[in-house]
Every structure is written in C-alpha cells, then in structure tokens.
Amino acid sequence: MVRVVLATHNPHKAREFQQLLGAAVPGLEIVTYDGPEPVEDGTSFEENALIKARAAAEHTGLPALADDSGICVDVMGGAPGIFSARWAGAHGDAQANLRLLLDQLADIPDTDRGAHFTATLALVAPGGEPTVVQGIWPGRIAREARGGNGHGYDPIFVPDGGEATAAELSAEQKNADSHRARALAAIAPALRDLG
Template identity: 50%
Template sequence: MAAQLLLASRNAKKLAELRRVVAAAGLGDLEVVGLDDVHEYPEEPETGATFEDNALIKARSGAAATGLPCLADDSGIAVDALNGMPGVLSARWSGRHGDDPANNELLLAQISDVPDERRGAAFVSACALVAPDGVETTVRGEWRGRILRAPRGDHGFGYDPLFVPDDEAAGGRSSSELAPEEKDALSHRGKALAQLVPALTELARG
C-alpha cells in the first residue's frame, strides 16, 4: 500500500500549489490526501510569532489527529517599507481572513507614498513535516521582489497580483502573470518544498 501524506491547508489555491510541487517531485509511492479526505479534527489557531511556529502548529495537529505524516505551509509577504509586515498576519491583514482583494487594497494604500526604489518585499514560506513517530522537519523558502502600484494578472492567489519577482526569468511580470509551473520553479513555496524532498522520499519508501 502506498504511504499517505496529509497536506493540512484550508486554502484551496495554496493546497493546489502544494499538491503540484509534491507531484512534480516524482514521489510516486506517496498518496497525497487533503483535510477533506480525513475525519474532522479541531484546528488550533495560528497564533505563532513566526511562520515556522505556525507551520508546526498546523502540521502537529494534523499528524496527532490522523496518525498520518502531515505537511503544512505557513506563508506570507514581508514588505520592507512596513518592517516585514503583513508577515504572519498576511491572510487576515484587512481584518477578513482570506479576503485577497481587501488585503491587496489595504497593502497598496499603506505604501502608496513609498517610492519605487523602496518597494522591496519577500514572499516567505515555512513548511513543516511532522511524521507519526514525532520527527519534525522545518524548512523555509524566500522569494524577493517588489510591490507594484496596482494589481496585474489572474493566476495564483493572495498577493501574487502585486508582486514582481526580482528573478530575470520572470521578465518583469507579476507572479500572477506567471504560468503555474513558472511560479513553482521560482517561488518561496517551491524553494521550501525542494528542501523536503529527501524527507518525503524517505516517507514514500515507508
């Protein structure tokens, strides 16, 4: 029987990225399941001070409740001109969890008078993998870029329409204008998950 891996995210678009990157890593013997595939369990609030803390909160509760190895991502955007905020508050920056247009609008308004040369930012992803035997692995990926003055593009989610990666391969497009595989190849989440491939390969071996 194939080993199972629980991906603990309630964000459908993030979950799709996690599934895509794990699938692209070619871990054939790993069956990926989502929160909808397991019995409901109480999810702890994401009250950690860091992305790593929150990723561990999510992965630990998933592993404890299901007995499956559990992978969780906690992520966000850290804007230089806002001293790293929204950071861990990215999903609910406007006060409404997961309201991407409202979050984007508030962020743009807050830095409307920040000149182009100081509009740097980084997407950050911390991914935690918690195995049933209690072994925990935490990794982090960062993606540097700049914040636009208006949204552009319709792929991705969250702050993607406001973020132009520094990478030459992006050619000045926003991360919302990149094809999904292009985003995965450059993104914070792609970089974080790449570091988990050895641990995931171990899991797949059983």
C-alpha cells in the same frame, strides 16, 4: 506508497501539493485533513506551520505536512508577514488586503519597495523529530495590481529579475520559481525518507 496528510481542508491545495511533489517523491499520496482547525497563535511562520502539522499528525496518526506563508515588505519591518491573510481585518479578503497594502506604500519610492514571499513547511511524523524548511521568493511591490493568474498578493508582487507580476506569470513559471516551489523542493528529501 507513503500517505501524508496535508493540514488543510482545501482539496485544491492538496491537489496542488500532489502535483508539485509527485515527481520528486515517488509513491507519495497527499490526503486532506478532516480534523479540527487548531488555533494558529504562533508568532512566526515556523510556529504556525508546526502547530498545524502537529495537530494533523496527532488527529490522523499519519505523517503531516503543513505550510504557513505570506508576504513580507522590507520597509514595513517584514509586515504583513504572518498576518498576510487578514491584513485588512477579515481573514481571506484578498482584495481588501491588497488594496490596504498598496495604500500603505503609496508614498514609498520604487527603490524602497523591496519585499519577498515566504513559505514555511513543517513535516511532523508521529514519534519523529519535525522537519521545517523555508522558501523565499524575493521581489518588490508594484504600484498597481496587474494580471489575472494567481491569488492573494500575486497581482502586486514583481519577482526579482523581471517586470511581470506573479499574477502575470503562467502557472508553470510560478510553480518553477515561487516561494512554495522552493520550500517544496527543500522538503522533498524528508518526504522521501518516510518511505
């Protein structure tokens, strides 16, 4: 059995990670973090994921896993990027963030609406070297929100190879191909090595 603390206070996220990693990493137990929130003052997904993982590992003495993710729009130079969760000002106002991004892209033609979701995972084991991986989910920004599944920018993100938004995909479809799924597949060998 390998216990890994996920650097989040969100039990839903911990359950999601347990479900997605459980089959790939036998004996893995993901637990939630109960310590203080570190200040995420990094300038990249990698830096912010490492800040969270280091804080959780130091506080608990357990190996810690943290993620930082967001949407990156090509024509906007990769923005919102690390500011995705607070793009409209208030942290976590998903509807305001989504509306602002659509407004900012209103005059951009369909051919120039390329974007990708990024998920960066950092694994920090006390006394060990950190492991950082990234998952990229390429696609484009739709002209309007569609779909009731998912959260955040999912209703306006159309993954490459289809016409459905991420919010129109089933949980199984999304979990098979999303940026987070790709990053989790990449971190699984390092998690297995902990055992």
